[in-house]
Amino acid sequence: MDYKYIEQLLERYWNCETSLEEEQILRSFFHQKEIPAHLLRYKAMFAYQEIEKERGLGSDFDAKVLARVEKPVVKAQRLTLRTRFMPLFKAAAMIAVLFVMGTVVQRSMQDDGSDMVYMHDDYRDTVNDPQVAEKLGLTQVTYAEEILNVDKAAGKITVKRHIDGGVETVEGPLPIVITVNGSAAPCRPRNAKLVQKYKRALGAQEKAAIEKEGAELPYAALYEKYPYLNITEWSVADVNGDLAQCGLSGSPTKVKTIQNISFQAKESKTLTGSDRDVEDLIVELLANHTIG
16 A cells, blocks of 8 residues: 555645645554554554544433533522512602702792791812811801801801802801902902001101192091001100211212113014023123123
């Protein structure tokens, strides 16, 4: 027999290039008793396929497979009335919560003639402000938009604060911690009232300079009505100062000359950002006394 052809078929079999007919030729060849020694090592593989094919799965194959499959354990669950109606209970609770919230909001928006609405504060705006108020032992009003009234005699303050869907007016005792909402008017400086209070304040020399040329002192009546508008001026004698260190003679610096510089646009220069151009510009400005 031509064993070279079998070797070629084996080579093609390892490369998965054989047809069904050629594979049957290989099985028939290795099924015979006389096989060359150099091909004997392949007999077990092809003989095994024929042996297993003839053996089959056996009649107990299905029983063995079913024995290895775990049967699911179904536990019976007893449904009580509470379990069956639990979704209804949850829905009823949600409706009750919405109803209560709607009632609270409606009551808070009603005007009962007292200009005050009592609402609990849920501290939603900041974290630090409630802590400060709590540690100081003070009442807090959040989301304030406007301070309507401050009654120092009664120790109370009335504040309009922002809430979801509108505003409310609350009243609290003094002292109190107030956090301002972003919709409020811009805050003035803390010393704005003092600036307005002393806006017309003048000293004796300032008044003399105004009246020197025969002009009438504006708002003269205010200086008699409000004495704090008259600024007290202290001289060297009032502070026990050394006259040798005051005035022109006591000044450590002297003005040597005064030059008036007039700028005239005669030419223009284009400068870059280099250090050389900046240095030349500074030297030129120093030379013509523009600076320095």
